[in-house]
Amino acid sequence: MDTLLPVTDRGGPAQPLLLATGLRKHFPIPGGLLGRTTKVVRAVDDLSLSVAKGETLGVVGESGCGKSTVARLLIRLIKPDRGSMVLDGDPVDEPHGITVNELRRQVQMVFQDSYASLNPRLTIVETLAFAPKAHGVPAAEARDRARDLLAKVGLEPSNFADRYPHELSGGQRQRVNIARALALRPRLVILDEAVSALDKSVEAQVLNMLVDLKQEFGLTYVFISHDLNVVQYLSDRVMVMYLGKIVEIGHVDAIYGNPQHPYTRALLSARPSMDPRKRTREAPIQGDPPNPIDPPSGCRFRTRCPFAEEACAKTVPVLADTGAQSVACLMYVPGSGHSRAGRP
Numbered sequence: 142m143d144t145l146l147p148v149t150d151r152g153g154p155a156q157p158l159l160l161a162t163g164l165r166k167h168f169p170i171p172g173g174l175l176g177r178t179t180k181v182v183r184a185v186d187d188l189s190l191s192v193a194k195g196e197t198l199g200v201v202g203e204s205g206c207g208k209s210t211v212a213r214l215l216i217r218l219i220k221p222d223r224g225s226m227v228l229d230g231d232p233v234d235e236p237h238g239i240t241v242n243e244l245r246r247q248v249q250m251v252f253q254d255s256y257a258s259l260n261p262r263l264t265i266v267e268t269l270a271f272a273p274k275a276h277g278v279p280a281a282e283a284r285d286r287a288r289d290l291l292a293k294v295g296l297e298p299s300n301f302a303d304r305y306p307h308e309l310s311g312g313q314r315q316r317v318n319i320a321r322a323l324a325l326r327p328r329l330v331i332l333d334e335a336v337s338a339l340d341k342s343v344e345a346q347v348l349n350m351l352v353d354l355k356q357e358f359g360l361t362y363v364f365i366s367h368d369l370n371v372v373q374y375l376s377d378r379v380m381v382m383y384l385g386k387i388v389e390i391g392h393v394d395a396i397y398g399n400p401q402h403p404y405t406r407a408l409l410s411a412r413p414s415m416d417p418r419k420r421t422r423e424a425p426i427q428g429d430p431p432n433p434i435d436p437p438s439g440c441r442f443r444t445r446c447p448f449a450e451e452a453c454a455k456t457v458p459v460l461a462d463t464g465a466q467s468v469a470c471l472m473y474v475p476g477s478g479h480s481r482a483g484r485p
């Protein structure tokens with residue numbers, strides 16, 4: 142079985158809505174004499190993923206591991222150095238496949254900062270009608286649609302349509318951002334820490350709204366968050382990133398119930414659990430991630446891994462299918478040279 146393809150609950154491979162292969166993004170750092178680029182930040186390195194129609198793919202990992210860079214690559218806010226993407230069978234490739242403009246219609250993004258994302262000079266209804274008008278929807282229809290969308294995100298149109306962003310609370314503004322993301326009837330919505338700035342009670346309301354909207358509009362989500370509990374609640378599958386790479390990916394129950402990569406195990410053990418019986422005995426993760434300008438050779442996690450051996454410095458582990466999930470660790474590769482190989 143191709144380990145990158147998501148698996149439906151019935152066990153068969155699901156049709157990917159978005160397939161990204163070999164994405165790489167290295168950010169040059171100007172330095173030295175004449176500002177020549179001498180070093181690069183390896184933000185995302187040869188990363189492949191697929192998102193199935195109708196699923197929510199959760200993305201987790203420590204700060205700086207490349208989650209937002211993946212999001213920005215998927216919507217082409219930034220161009221990959223390498224790699225390709227296919228949206229519902231069509232390559233994202235000008236001039237032969239679908240254009241970046243079309244990609245950005247079908248794939249929308251919601252960011253964390255609800256205020257910075259909105260134009261302070263536009264009323265809410267103008268904000269929501271803006272993109273549809275730019276795509277040729279007549280003004281009156283665009284405004285009607287905007288009012289409908291406001292109602293869908295729980296904001297009474299007669300009360301909110303003519304307000305400005307500064308007159309709204311953070312939760313209300315984020316509802317507007319979500320409505321705006323839906324205005325062009327996208328198929329995939331990428332939520333990058335979209336609920337992280339909200340109070341817990343508001344966050345819960347917005348999460349439930351996201352679940353309802355997904356159902357009503359037949360959406361697919363990529364949900365990026367540092368909050369492991371929220372990711373577990375919302376996701377069908379979860380992708381765990383470390384220093385620009387996927388270390389583990391699979392069904393949410395497999396990742397949370399039986400994490401296999403030493404990094405995933407350490408990450409999950411660090412999360413607060415209300416139930417003392419559910420606290421794991423795993424050693425918490427030590428230290429900070431290495432500098433992405435000069436990542437360790439072989440496995441990038443080896444400098445913090447309790448199971449690291451010489452082989453881990455020599456071989457870059459690729460994702461290996463272990464059944465319910467895929468894991469990039471030599472311990473899961475028989476004959477890899479790791480003393481625990483095949484019996485981690």
Ligand SMILES: Nc1ncnc2c1ncn2[C@@H]1O[C@H](COP(=O)(O)OP(=O)(O)OP(=O)(O)O)[C@@H](O)[C@H]1O
Pocket residue numbers: 168169182183184202203204205206207208209210211367433
């Ligand atoms: N425009 C840029 N120029 C240089 N380096 C960048 C740029 N954007 C991101 N980076 C670096 O790339 C790496 C990945 O960053 P990214 O924002 O994708 O991580 P993240 O997992 O989303 O982090 P966080 O959870 O803190 O948002 C980091 O080391 C970051 O400093």
